[in-house]
Amino acid sequence: MDEVIRMEYDVDGENFATAGEASADVKRILRQVGLPADFIRRVAIAMYEGEINMVIHARGGKALVEITPQKITVELNDIGPGIPDIPLAMQEGYSTAPDSIRSLGFGAGMGLPNMKRYADDIKVSSIVGEGTSVRLEFVLA
Secondary structure (H helix, E strand, C coil): CCCCCEEEEEECCCCCCCCCCCHHHHHHHHHCCCCCCHHHHHHHHHHHHHHHHHHHHEEEEEEEECCCCCCCEEEEEEECCCCCCHHHHHHCCCCCCCHHHHCHHHHHHHHHHHHHHHHCCEEEECCCCCEEEEEEEEEEE
16 A cells, blocks of 8 residues: 545444444455454554544544554544543543443443553543544554
8 A cells, every 4th residue: 555545534422323433434444455454453443432432422523544554543533521631531440421321331431541552652632621632543564
């Protein structure tokens, strides 16, 4: 692959039925490009976690994906309440999801920790009352 591929997806807030469509599409494209299955799995899991976070905690947002010969970059930008304490939110098990979401099997507090686990680099920035941006990088060896 010599070209740069860019994609943009809208993530519909509070719609669990469509959550994961963007990561599934990216997974399909990465397969077509011929990337290793384990690499694709890491990208898909981290991106899915971001989509679910946008559905659970925000009013939706955008997922921007750039595929280059060197790396995959995923930017997740939501329009939610923001994260007041990013280090706390990065801890496994920490969640602000309401019981109604937890009863659906979501909100276990593994979203950001899983993004960190599967990405080669993660940057989280947030402004309370405005939203959160997560930038994930996956380096192609």
